[in-house]
Amino acid sequence: MKELSLNILDVAENSVKARASLTQILITEEGNKLTLQIKDDGCGMSEEVVKSVVDPFYTTRTTRKVGLGVPLLKLAAEQTGGSLTVESKTEEDFPNDHGTCVTAVFFKDHIDFTPLGDVVSSVITLIQGHPDTDFYFCHKTENGTAELDTRQLREILGDVALNTYEVIKWIEEYLLEQYRH
Secondary structure (H helix, E strand, C coil), rough: CHHHHHHHHHHHHHHHHCCCCCCEEEEEEEEEEEEEEEEEEECCCCHHHHHHHHHHCCHHHCCCCCHHHHCCCCCCCHHHHCCCEEEEECCCCCCCCCEEEEEECCCCCCCCCCCCCHHHHHHHHHHHHCCCCCCCCCCCCCCCCCCCCHHHHHHHHCCCCCHHHHHHHHHHHHHHHHHCC
């Protein structure tokens, strides 16, 4: 993918499909290192499924099509000298503490570093497409932090849907304003 923001969108969509009520998108930039973490409280995956998600050529089943989103993110991270890990706990085995965490580490000074891209649009697309799912977004840089928590918005807005035009435009301006500072 041409931008990491598209990988974020892809992995977060998987969280929604896994019935997550909360998906956290955490980006931390320190020096030349960028760490991207997407955590959810979805149904989780078994060790076998985690292996198939990371490696598109590994599968023990013929009925399951394996997507390329996570393997492409892994490749993008490893091309910069970084890494990708996937940790997951199934709802069946951990009824009170389940979900998945995808962590990718990139080195921004590497020639093969994929630009972060338009993260604000990715976050807005997720909220607009899944107004009943909560998202927590936090991007920390040495210049400051951009942050949004839809749970707080729900408290303030009450019954107003998060995907209404006015709310989406406000979210966009709110995030862009944080990046300007």
